[in-house]
Every structure is written in structure tokens, then in C-alpha cells.
Amino acid sequence: MxxxxxxxxxxxxxxxxxxxxxxxxxxxxxxxxxxxxxxxxxxxxxxxxxxxxxxxxxxSKQAIGEVICANRLEMIMAVVNAAIADASSASEKLRRLFRALTEAGSELFFHDRKLYDIAAVAARDKWPSTLKYEERLQKMVGSIITEGRQVGEFERKTPLDEATQAIYLVMRPFVSPVQLQYNLEAAPTAAVLLSSLILRSLAP
The missing domain is CATH 1.10.10.60 (Homeodomain-like)
Structure with a gap:
């Protein structure tokens, strides 16, 4: 430890x-x-x-890896925040969130493969940096759902924590470094189709 x-x-x-x-x-x-x-x-x-x-x-070596991993994950979060910052609706934010996450993860894999491997080890071994990253993403999803509900864009019957977790689980194969490396080919299409499916399930 x-x-x-x-x-x-x-x-x-x-x-x-x-x-x-x-x-x-x-x-x-x-x-x-x-x-x-x-x-x-x-x-x-x-x-x-x-x-x-x-x-x-x-x-330890892991302590050094933690800092590097946290830096890379922070870069991805910055990309995501920039992508959704000027979105006109909660639905558009969710679409952009999914797209930005898959694109940023895929880019890291293809252009910085050895450093991507650190993120994969971190996710596999549940390093604090990756647990914090997952928590931030789930909070972001929850915030987007709440925003959509406040303006009547999304349904309100499903408990917020249940809807948030379900959406994150759908996104996870294309977000987690461990799983994304096996789903790279499908990632661009998944970002479009799955976000559309999620939005249909959130419709009032």
C-alpha cells in the first residue's frame, strides 16, 4: 500500500x-x-x-506513478470541462461528455501508449487517483442529470443516484483505461449511439 x-x-x-x-x-x-x-x-x-x-x-514507484497518473487524468478532465462548458443544454452536455472522454482516452492510448499503461495499471489496482477520477466523473454526470431535470428536459422518477450509476456503467467500457483498450475500434460509434440511447431513457 x-x-x-x-x-x-x-x-x-x-x-x-x-x-x-x-x-x-x-x-x-x-x-x-x-x-x-x-x-x-x-x-x-x-x-x-x-x-x-x-x-x-x-x-515507492507507485507513489511516483500516482503523480503521473493524476496529472494525465487531470488533463482529460480539463478537456472534458472545456468540451461541455458552452453546451446549450443538459442533453448536449451529456453528448459532449461521452465524446470528449472517448476521444481523450483514445488519443492517450495511440500517442502515449506507455503512459496509457500507467493509467491502466492504476485503474486495475484501484489507485487513489483513479478512484478520485471516477468519483468526479460520476458527480459530473449527476450534475448534468440534475440540470436537465430542473428545466424539464429529463424525467424525475428514477432516483438520482440510480440514474447516475446506470449512465456511468454504460460509459465505463469506453472510459476506464483497462476496458477502453479493448473497445477502441467501437469507441467513436459508441460515443454517438450510447449517448443517444441514454438520452432517450432520460426523456420525460
Whole structure:
């Protein structure tokens, strides 16, 4: 189990700079060699630090991977937020949400495969970063449903938590890094057809 995923806030700017340097070097190293094939010793050699020095800032390879994974997932969330920001309705927000998630995940897979593998390991092993990401997505879905209900766009009979979970489960094969890699070919079509199906089920 990974402890102290983030550095204590009492550490000064110099320590934070070193942490950033380690993360940057690890991102490049993992991107080239893969997360699971890389050891902390490998990272230490590539950065020019001792293994013991790296352990002053991160207590495990997973702790470093957590930061990288969280950074990548935050980038996807930024893409999603930008995609739905100016949507004219809750229905359009849901369509754009699904499309943005599948496109961002597919792009990461095809253009940054080794770093995609970190996200897949994180999802498989339920790292805190992925659990937080899933929670944020579910809250976003719930918020969109609530918005649609307030203006009469969506039905109100189904309990909100039930509707939210159902929609997220439909989206999950095209959102979860573990599952998306097996659904890449169908992802663009799924984003259109499944969002339409979901919207029909939400109609009042």
C-alpha cells in the first residue's frame, strides 16, 4: 500500500523542485520503457540521483506513478470541462461528455501508449487517483442529470443516484483505461449511439 502519496506541505520550494524533477524524468522514462518494466533503480540511474535520495521524496514507484497518473487524468478532465462548458443544454452536455472522454482516452492510448499503461495499471489496482477520477466523473454526470431535470428536459422518477450509476456503467467500457483498450475500434460509434440511447431513457 502506498503511503504519503503527496509530499508533506512543510517541505520547502527546493524539495518541491526536486520532486517535480523526479516526476518529469520518470514521466519520460516510463513513456519510453513502460511503468511495470521500470524499477526505482532504473529511474535513479536515468536522473543521476541515488535510489536512497529518490526515496526521500517518494516512498515507492507507485507513489511516483500516482503523480503521473493524476496529472494525465487531470488533463482529460480539463478537456472534458472545456468540451461541455458552452453546451446549450443538459442533453448536449451529456453528448459532449461521452465524446470528449472517448476521444481523450483514445488519443492517450495511440500517442502515449506507455503512459496509457500507467493509467491502466492504476485503474486495475484501484489507485487513489483513479478512484478520485471516477468519483468526479460520476458527480459530473449527476450534475448534468440534475440540470436537465430542473428545466424539464429529463424525467424525475428514477432516483438520482440510480440514474447516475446506470449512465456511468454504460460509459465505463469506453472510459476506464483497462476496458477502453479493448473497445477502441467501437469507441467513436459508441460515443454517438450510447449517448443517444441514454438520452432517450432520460426523456420525460
Amino acid at each position: 502506498t503511503k504519503n502519496m503527496n509530499a508533506p506541505s512543510s517541505r520547502g520550494p527546493l524539495d518541491h523542485n526536486v520532486r517535480d524533477q523526479i516526476v518529469e524524468a520518470a514521466t519520460e522514462h516510463f513513456g519510453h520503457y513502460g511503468y511495470e518494466k521500470t524499477t526505482v533503480s532504473d529511474l535513479a540511474k536515468s536522473i543521476g540521483f541515488s535510489k536512497a535520495y529518490i526515496y526521500k521524496f517518494f516512498d
